[in-house]
Each structure stands twice: as structure tokens, then as C-alpha cells.
Amino acid sequence: MIRLYDNPFSPFTRKVRLVLAHKGIEFERIDALAKHAHDALVRVNPRAEVPVLDDDGFVVVESACIVAYLEDRFPIPAVYPSGARARAVARALERLCDTVFDSIVHDVSIWTWPTHRREDAPPAGLLDAGRRDLSEIAERFDSALGESDFFCGSAPCVADFALFPHLSSLKPLGVLLDEQRHARLLAWNRRMRELPIVRADLESVKRMAFERFATGRHPYEATKIVWRGDRLEWLFANGLHDWWAEELRSGRAVVPSWRGGASRPRG
Numbered sequence: 038m039i040r041l042y043d044n045p046f047s048p049f050t051r052k053v054r055l056v057l058a059h060k061g062i063e064f065e066r067i068d069a070l071a072k073h074a075h076d077a078l079v080r081v082n083p084r085a086e087v088p089v090l091d092d093d094g095f096v097v098v099e100s101a102c103i104v105a106y107l108e109d110r111f112p113i114p115a116v117y118p119s120g121a122r123a124r125a126v127a128r129a130l131e132r133l134c135d136t137v138f139d140s141i142v143h144d145v146s147i148w149t150w151p152t153h154r155r156e157d158a159p160p161a162g163l164l165d166a167g168r169r170d171l172s173e174i175a176e177r178f179d180s181a182l183g184e185s186d187f188f189c190g191s192a193p194c195v196a197d198f199a200l201f202p203h204l205s206s207l208k209p210l211g212v213l214l215d216e217q218r219h220a221r222l223l224a225w226n227r228r229m230r231e232l233p234i235v236r237a238d239l240e241s242v243k244r245m246a247f248e249r250f251a252t253g254r255h256p257y258e259a260t261k262i263v264w265r266g267d268r269l270e271w272l273f274a275n276g277l278h279d280w281w282a283e284e285l286r287s288g289r290a291v292v293p294s295w296r297g298g299a300s301r302p303r304g
């Protein structure tokens with residue numbers, strides 16, 4: 038039995054769910070970022086991050102490693118293209134989604150999270166830097182797509198599944214892609230939304246959002262934010278280290294630890 042330590046809204050778990058669905062693999066999900074599941078999550082991943090895959094007791098951590106494992110274990114239908122270079126390109130696009138696209142979306146979206154309901158304002162310059170970089174990185178994906186339907190050709194591959202969750206969170210952030218600058222990416226987005234597995238996952242995200250947040254009582258952390266390295270890197274590259282230091286002093290920032298769970302940095 039395959040069990041996914043999941044969270045309905047995480048872009049990394051959404052990528053893995055799309056790959057599982059594409060391959061037609063049945064799996065059980067647990068919402069492992071809910072507070073009551075924290076100890077179970079730390080047991081399989083000391084960093085307390087999702088996604089984690091448990092395949093009959095064999096545990097795989099980190100979305101890219103999970104996708105690679107699933108591809109080896111269930112090769113057909115494939116999510117990597119054939120040919121060493123095409124695979125390297127697809128993985129590089131996946132990595133760009135996981136490290137850069139995710140970081141920007143994460144860092145600018147904090148004030149829109151239904152979990153934290155922050156009443157302060159974003160630090161000066163953050164949203165402008167985010168809009169600028171998101172538009173630029175989207176342009177990069179637009180040209181990587183070229184005239185193809187999907188990033189690796191005529192069928193969706195790992196790069197498509199990695200990008201879609203990030204792209205689908207832009208509109209709620211008020212970041213709009215440009216009809217000219219990102220024309221091919223916009224067409225790709227519409228194409229992705231027509232895939233039955235993508236539609237089904239979007240429906241499940243919407244349903245879960247309603248279930249988790251409609252009552253005003255949700256099962257998640259509501260104050261602290263876990264700052265993984267890539268997300269800090271983008272913030273610091275934009276000169277926002279003082280703002281983050283204040284977050285740290287106020288006990289609102291924690292970092293993942295390989296020893297177990299997320300905690301305040303020592304020092």
C-alpha cells in the first residue's frame with residue numbers, strides 16, 4: 038500500500054499527487070501538516086516537511102526523489118522523457134520550479150494565507166520584487182515551452198506537473214501573466230486545466246480548502262513560518278534580511294532541522 042504524507046495545498050505534494058494520478062497508482066493520503074499528525078511526520082522525515090511517500094514501509098522523502106522513485110517503480114506511463122539530454126532538461130525545469138518559483142510564490146503570499154491571517158504589511162519592496170521575478174521566470178518557462186503542447190513534447194511530463202501547482206496560485210496573489218509576454222504559457226495553462234487528472238486535483242484542493250477553513254478553526258500552525266533555505270535565499274537576495282531577523286526575534290520564524298522538526302536557529 039502506498040501512503041502519501043500529504044497536505045492538500047503544498048505545491049510539492051500537488052506535484053507528487055499529479056504524478057501518482059498520471060501513473061494510475063492508488064494511494065492513501067494523510068494531511069501530515071495538521072498539528073495532530075506532526076509526530077507521525079517527524080518519524081518518517083525529521084525535517085517535518087511534506088511530501089513523504091511510504092511504499093509498504095519503504096520511505097522516500099523530497100518530491101523530486103519521490104517522482105524519480107515512482108518512475109523507476111512504475112515506469113509506464115513515464116513522466117520523464119526518453120534520452121539523457123531531454124531528461125536532464127526536464128529535471129532542470131523541475132528544479133527551477135522547486136527552488137525558485139516556489140520560493141517567490143511562498144515569500145510574497147504569506148499575507149494571503151488563511152492559516153496565519155497576518156495583520157501586518159509586507160516589507161517595502163517585497164511584492165514589487167516578487168511580481169518582477171515571477172514575470173521573468175514565467176517568461177523563461179514560456180520560451181522553454183516553445184511551440185510544444187507540454188514541456189517534453191506532446192504528453193505532460195515531470196516539468197508540467199511541477200510547474201502547474203505554482204502557476205495556479207498566481208491569480209489568487211493578484212499576479213497576472215501577460216497575454217503577449219507569456220502567451221504560450223497561458224495556452225499551456227489552459228491545456229493543463231483540461232486534463233482530467235488536473236481537474237480532479239484542483240477540485241480536491243477547492244473542496245479541502247472549504248472543509249479546512251470554512252469554520253474558522255483549522256488544524257494547522259497559525260503563527261510560526263518554516264523558512265527552508267531556498268525561500269530564505271530569494272528573500273536575502275532582495276535585501277530583506279533585516280525584516281527576517283525581526284521575524285526571528287518575534288518567534289514567528291523557524292528553520293527545518295535534520296535532527297527533528299522545525300525550530301528557532303541557535304545563537
Ligand SMILES: N[C@@H](CCC(=O)N[C@@H](CS)C(=O)NCC(=O)O)C(=O)O
Pocket residue numbers: 047048049070085086087088098099100101135263265
Ligand atoms: N524540497 C522539498 C520541499 C518541501 C516543502 O517545502 N514542504 C513544505 C510545504 S510546501 C513543508 O512541508 N513545510 C513544513 C511546514 O510548513 O510546516 C520537496 O521538494 O519535497
